[in-house]
Amino acid sequence: MANLKAGLIGLGSMGRNHARNLHALDGVDFVGVCDPAGDPAGAAGAAPVFGSIEQLLALDPDYVVCAAPTAAHGELAEQLASAGVHMLVEKPVARDSATANAMVERFEKAGLIGAVGHIERFNPALQQLQKRLSAGDLGEIYQIATRRQGPFPARIADVGVVMDLASHDIDSVGFVTGREFQAVSARTAHKSGREHEDLVAVTGQLEGDLVANVLVNWLSPKKERVTVVTGEKGTFEASTLEGDLTFYANGTVESQWQDVAHFRGMTEGDVTRFAFPKPEPLRTEHEVFRDAVMGKESAIVTLKLGLTAVAVGEAIRESARTGKTINVETRR
Template sequence: MTAPARPSGAVLGLGMIGRHHARILQSHPDLRFAGAVDPTGDRYGAVHDPSRLFGTLDELLEHDRPDFAVVAVPTEEHLPAVRALAAAGVHVLVEKPLAASGAQARELIAVVRDAGLRGAVGHVERCNPALLDLRRRLRAGQLGDVFSITTTRVGPFPDRIRDVGVVKDLATHDLDIVRWIGGAPVQRVSAEVEHRAGREHEDLVLAVGRLTSGTTFACTVDWLSPAKVRRTRVLGERGMLVADTLAADLTFHANGEASTDWAPIQQFRGVSEGDTTHYALERREPLLVELETFAAFAMGDDEAEVVTLEEGLEAVAVAEAALDSAQRGETVQCGP
């Protein structure tokens, strides 16, 4: 079977992330926009052709069955949306978190598998140029032995969120980054959460843990900070790599080689400060890269580096372990 020259994609949900998927699909020269579904309408004016806006999935499918669809509806609606798309033979890119619970995530995976379709998860940070280059440098051994991975993801509360707390909505990014960069599953996690905004769900989490490789990690995530920060720091025996994913910047702080005979400094300094290098990176929009990669995967490219549904399940499972840890006041084991 020959893949179509221009794979067609649709978007379910035109909220904060879905509208950007629609923008890219409508402007990409190698992809075709089949349409968007949102029962509340197109409040952001994302769809250029009104005939491509539908109130229900059935209406879209009657008009133009896409090759793949982006599921960007609220998290609790992911599973029913994927069921309907799978029944129509449509490949799915599901926005993170994969599902509202581990049980729903496992059912979603089974639905896609049983339909013989391809699916992936929209952990878009894996397409950020700063993190891609950081990971490449780690795999090349630039830091030597890796000691710890630390992430910070804080900022004001987004009005778009109603169905999950900060752990499943945002910390799933960081828990996935830690596992992806560290190259090993999370072995155990300990977390504390806060409820400061008067909502049912938590709005701050501090999580620490260890990967099965022995690397430690710490994640700070909240919806309470007045300034938006997105930073990943990896510390190793030869220095530290710091990625600012808002600016797509990567900086290397090397351990210094200069010695000192000043006794107090020798005692307390640890390593000395070395050179700092700010890398020049090729910057492409991460969401654009994600869509291109998934379209290739959906059309049969097994080499396309998507975030698998199983990896999406793992992020949800570790997020649930963090919430369990906070509730019980204990460290929770996640794996061997």
């Protein structure tokens, strides 16, 4: 079977990472790139770089990875769908849910595969967490909390922290729990003098009365990417920076040393850091999408899932603007 032909739109920070993976992906020929700014970093290698999408489409690619600014996603998706080309688009899928919904409808009508680069779904720590929660290792789930904090990335200019960073957590919360957001209450802040928000704190309710807390900012000098799930049997903590998953079992052993009990509680339970393979999440994302284009069963992040993340993000911003709790279901 002949290799798939893949193209790329955009050679910014994320686009260069996509180019690196496209060069190394088995079963795929990296045929060309579209970026009007050229390729000053040399990320395209031997692949030609064009100034227009029409020149890239003239190479008849099977699929294209879109790493252009969010505002351009809707128009680029229309062009790719019209050309009969499958698409993997960076998150967020679109700037607003109306555009995202139009993208979903366009690709479904054309019978094409569209996927969104919610890369955290392919982080080995979150994949392991999802499997263990699905298997009932935690029993009933009570709460999920995420913290995604760090310094401002100068490469982001067209969206705020809700759509750029919190969209990761919105999607991953749904992924690991298998439940959708029903309502959100949020507050945002503008501390860096930019047009867009740079801090958000969210309290959400998911199906089954599961409580979620999402804390995200571009203001902390310490980079943190943590997901904590508390339930009937203890707590899972996933660090997506290191790809680690740790389980803290409920206390079963009574502490007899009172000075220690002041810090650790009256009982202690086992703490386990699991060992498992840790492939690069972006490489896994590319492999999964390649397999989907080849017609194999594959767990891509669909455009519909991307639409859900955008709708929740819009509800978060509306809640912050109005000071009210917003029902998410009415926005999809």
